[in-house]
Amino acid sequence: MECSCCGNDRENVVALRCHDDVKICPGCIDWLHHQTGQADSTPILSVTDMPAAIAFYEQAGFSTHEYEPGGGYTFVAYDDENVFDLALDGKSGCYLLVPDVDAWHARLVAGGITATDPDNYEYGMREFEFIDPSGNSVRVGTPTG
Numbered sequence: 001m002e003c004s005c006c007g008n009d010r011e012n013v014v015a016l017r018c019h020d021d022v023k024i025c026p027g028c029i030d031w032l033h034h035q036t037g038q039a040d041s042t043p044i045l046s047v048t049d050m051p052a053a054i055a056f057y058e059q060a061g062f063s064t065h066e067y068e069p070g071g072g073y074t075f076v077a078y079d080d081e082n083v084f085d086l087a088l089d090g091k092s093g094c095y096l097l098v099p100d101v102d103a104w105h106a107r108l109v110a111g112g113i114t115a116t117d118p119d120n121y122e123y124g125m126r127e128f129e130f131i132d133p134s135g136n137s138v139r140v141g142t143p144t145g
């Protein structure tokens with residue numbers, strides 16, 4: 001079925017509640033959600049054996065995409081939508097995708113939270129990290145592209 005927003009032919013489109021003739025795909029819903037300025041959170045699970053973790057989640061019906069083959073970071077998707085990430089020997093926590101990483105950093109630091117300085121990374125994100133009192137990592141980022 002054709003997405004009313006991007007025009008692409010998609011298997012999974014949903015109609016708006018108020019206009020059932022307008023049907024949009026998950027990618028366009030995601031885009032629309034980001035336009036509201038709300039943070040989008042992706043959990044990050046710490047794993048000790050990446051190949052075993054990938055085999056496990058693929059057996060469970062997810063698809064996986066390694067950031068670098070054999071590397072320490074893997075994206076886990078269900079039905080083409082990223083649902084969580086795996087970090088080898090990393091800290092468990094989450095990744096918050098926000099519209100303005102510098103505003104988020106300024107607000108947290110003004111509130112007395114210790115955080116790394118925002119920096120641009122080669123994977124296309126400007127991000128910083130803070131650690132909660134229990135050791136959970138919260139990474140906050142905005143795409144640079």
Ligand SMILES: [Zn+2]
Nearest residue numbers: 003006025028
């Ligand atoms: Zn679309």
